[in-house]
Amino acid sequence: MLEDRNFMDDCIDKNFVFLKSIPNSIQYWMARKKDLFAMLRQLGKPTVFFTISANEIKWPKLLKILHDLSDSFKDIRVEDPLVNLNRSQRSHLVNEDPVTCCVYFNKLVDTIMAMLQAKMTYNPFGPYRVLDYFLRIEVPAPR
Known part of the structure; x- marks a missing residue:
């Protein structure tokens, strides 16, 4: 057997x-x-391929959320994270909370897909909308 x-x-x-x-x-x-x-x-x-890459250290709204959730850099007042925080500090915030970054990116993708599937109101393609699609989100392995 x-x-x-x-x-x-x-x-x-x-x-x-x-x-x-x-x-x-x-x-x-x-x-x-x-x-x-x-x-x-x-x-x-398929007629269209759409690829998005996350660049978390250049997204001001995400950086503001990460700064508010983090205990790091509390001495720095952050109105505009791209101006007030240097690249190293922004990278530290992103690396410190990858879950929030993933949730933010997922919500961003969901919003974009909802816009592309909308009939005409929010759709950038006017009367043409996405009916069928295949979505794959990849997260790189930590280094």
Whole structure:
């Protein structure tokens, strides 16, 4: 039984099926890849690709939030974080609270997607809107 290759493959598939629900696991991305290829078969090739990169140390609203939440640099009054804080201080605030940065970025992406899916009010493309999309957010590993 253990020597049967089909039996072993079946056991592995059944025992690793729970990993499909864990983001960034190999099984999760394999399932997402299958979903994406199904979308391509049904909808055809995509017409737009949209890539966003986070540059947290240059986002004044995020830096203000991070400064308010942090115990660091309380002696510095921050009205405009890009002016009042140097690059090293801004980097320290971002590195100190990665969860807030991720939540902020996720809310930003959600807002952009809501605008792109809106009928005409907020949509920058006028009557054209996003109907179907595939969204992938990657977070780099810490160095």
